[in-house]
Amino acid sequence: MNKLNYRVVIFLFAFLFGIIFSIPSLMQSSEGKKITLGLDLQGGLHMLLSVKSEVAVESKVKSIGTTIKYKLDDEDIIFDDLKIEDKSIKFELLDKDDLPKLMKILKDDFKDINIKQEGLKFTLTLNNKLIEETKKNAIKQAVDTIRNRLNMFGLAEPTVAKQGVDKILVEVPGIKTQADEQRIRELIAKAAHLQMMAVDEDRDARVSTMSEAEAKQYGDIILTDVSNPKKKYLLRSIPILDGSMLVDAKVGYDRQTNQPLINFKLNGRGAKIFGDFSGKNVGKRMAIVLDNKVYSAPVIRERIGGGSGQISGNFTPQEAHDIAIALRSGALLAPVQVEEKRSVGPSLGADSIRASMIALIVGFLSVVVFMFIYYGMAGVIADIALIANLFLILAIMSLFEATLTLPGMAGIVLTVGMAVDANVIINERVRELLHAGNSITKSIEQGYNNAFTAIWDANITTLIAAVVLFAYGTGPIKGFSLTISIGILASMLTAILGTHGIYQWILPKIDKNRLDFWFGIKGAK
Amino acid sequence: MEVFKYNQPIIGFMANAKKFAILSLSLVIISFGLLIFKGLNYGIDFAGGTVIQVKYKGNAPIQQIRDILHQHKSYKNANITYFGSNSDIAIKTKTTSKDVNVDISDQMNTLLKGTGEYEIRAVDMVGPAVGNELRTKGLMAMVLSIIGILAYISFRFEWRFALASVIALIHDVTITLGALALFQIDVNLPILAAILTILGYSLNDTVIVFDRIREGIRTIKSTNLSDVIDESVTRTLSRTTLTSLTTFFVVLTLYLFGGELLKGFSFTLLVGVIVGTYSSIFVASPILMWLKFSISEFRAKEAEKLKREKERERMRAMYEQGTL
DSSP: OOOOOHHHHHHHHHHHHHHHHHHHHHHTOSSSOOOEEOHHHHOEEEEEEEEOHHHHHHHHHHHHHHHHHHHHHHTTOOEEEEEEETTEEEEEESOGGGHHHHHHHHHHHOOSEEEEEETTEEEEEEOHHHHHHHHHHHHHHHHHHHHHHHHHHTOSSOEEEEETTTEEEEEEEOOOSHHHHHHHHHHHHOOOOEEEEEBOTTTGGGGGGOOHHHHHHTTEEEEEESSOTTOEEEEESSOSEEGGGEEEEEEEEOTTTOOEEEEEEEOHHHHHHHHHHHHHTTTSBEEEEETTEEEEOOBOOSOOOTTEEEEOSSOOHHHHHHHHHHHHTOOOSSOEEEEEEEEEOHHHHHHHHHHHHHHHHHHHHHHHHHHHHHHTHHHHHHHHHHHHHHHHHHHHHHHTTOEEOHHHHHHHHHHHHHHHHHHHHHHHHHHHHHHTTOOHHHHHHHHHHHHHHHHHHHHHHHHHHHHHHHHHOOHHHHHHHHHHHHHHHHHIIIIIIIHHHHHHHHGGGOOTTOHHHHHSOOSOO | OOSSOTTOOOOOTGGGHHHHHHHHHHHHHHHHHIIIIIOOEEOHHHHOEEEEEEEESSSOOHHHHHHHHHHSGGGTTOEEEEOSSTTEEEEEESOOOOOSSSOHHHHHHHHHTTSOSEEEEEEEEEOHHHHHHHHHHHHHHHHHHHHHHHHHHHHHSOHHHHHHHHHHHHHHHHHHHHHHHHTTOEEOHHHHHHHHHHHHHHHHHHHHHHHHHHHHHHHOOOOOHHHHHHHHHHHHHHHHHHHHHHHHHHHHHHHHHSOGGGHHHHHHHHHHHHHHHHHHHHTHHHHHHHTTOOHHHHHHHHHHHHHHHHHHHHHHHHHHHTOO
């Protein structure tokens, strides 16, 4: 045998590298970087959500309305009922002398608002900058909130990421049952919009016959009870405070009934508003509203300081747990909708892995055997390169911690078929030269030379298609183009450089009288 | 083992080029006909909709499921078929739901209650907006990769080679799409991936034949292009057949063993491998001839290139010696 040449040394290193770095993935060990299985192989939920950011703008208007009302009350400015109509805040000042004071408050505390004044009538709207900002914020906030919720839920490695302008990609692996999936979907979608609202005691007696439109005229809103849809409440539409002032929410149990309930705590500002309101409204009712359903409407007996409260309902412990998570992670400023959903059960994923592994093994074996039968030892050398290629693909994917999807598996199977192409081209060239009466050394060197441009050009064209696919593909398709690309690049190293090195290394062993054994040809000169 | 002998007589491919052209042309026309009159069966990835896979313990009561679903207003037009075995069914519907809380799988669970012991194995729902986006992106991917390949081959060979290979490419893709239309296979994202793979694969084959032709132009004495092509194609016949065979093997194993989810994908590849191999021999090369590619011109250009290179080298040498 010849001395080790640089080609075979590089090849051996690559082979070793491939084996070492693919071990963590093959053994599924917990240590080291490894390939993660795509949702289609391990099972899980993939959703593309869109955010209805218009709703965030509406609630922004509402919350500005709430703050203005609070400020004006605080400054003892008298005004006629403040109403929110068509994304604008309308009110009328009753005392002309308050005008400078009002203007100062509006100028100082409420930027980015268009003020339209007709006499003492005011109409406030958001300007475009604030609208855009609110929408953008709603999307960002939705991403953060959903991420928080899923993390708090304690699932393994959920992915939540913004995609495009207004979409959110949510991927949750390892969901076992459909009930679990539904629970997660509910958690994601829960608005968790907590509001404390005053009951309009003057008119509430008539609520059962009142229309929505009539309620609106009074600046009221009709909401139903959470456990009894027939029971209605007439509430002031501007809430006393909302969940944004919440600092904590925990599951607790009612001492008497042992029913799960949710204890929450407000921040300093919230506690003050809560205290002030309860102090001024003793004897009246205050409703605790979550996602536009009234959970309870207790009568205020005394001023409530300290800023803590309770939400009770007929919760199961699971529901209470999820609601508490949702409250803690904050409300969704805007509701989310599903644009795309793909969910795969764990058993289907396992079946897909099994099926594609069988295809890989059968495909691999048939190619290996075929190459040996057709080319003899030259085929075996090509097979060694093919094995190295497979390990290299796995190793590179492990190092990048890439995701292996079902189309990705198909890509690897396909690579097995296409990677030997380089060796077929080379072997054909070498055979031609041997037939033409060249020495073995010359045939090999010349053969590799002749074959190189064809292999190079062919691989580059395939690579162009694969790269475009990667850039424009989504999810599983990206996985396919990734394995194909890595496979092509790895084959340049193994199938061209590697096999060349092996020939140069074992050259003295190749018997020119046994070309049938070595190259699978008969009758060469 | 040798199937194609070294001293294999040169096959007169180009003498029969017209016959193959007629065959190709009729296949392409039939495919266009299929695409227009039968149309592609866009799956949910591109058309929007929902596919639900349900696995039953034992045989699936498909008739009962059809009766139940067809009574429901959202699933009147749902298409319910076996999926790979008698215990698996696929429910395909145009219906999608935007609601995160209660979606089609929950509704399906309520509807299918009482049809036996089953498990919902997968739900794929694509809203219409996303479907449109995926379709645009898919088309973009196809056009961009063709442009990229065209540019590369023009750079490496000559524009006529590039044009011929792209015509062969369009030929392959059209016939593959025709087959998809004929068998009404759901065209989804994996199928797009398969078609793009065929683009790469068919080109791979064509490039290798062209590479041999390029070499033949330099080494074969004849200035008659059809002689050069005949000899080059004959010389690469062995390689073309072998590689196509190994690829065909693995794609066939994917088709047979890869599971129901990869059926459409591997079917597309099967058709593509056959058509791609055929076209690199019988379509791409004759087009080169009909595009009036001239060997003497090419040789003159190559000689010119060589001369310029030599000149440059001479200049560099002079520069390095300090004489310039």
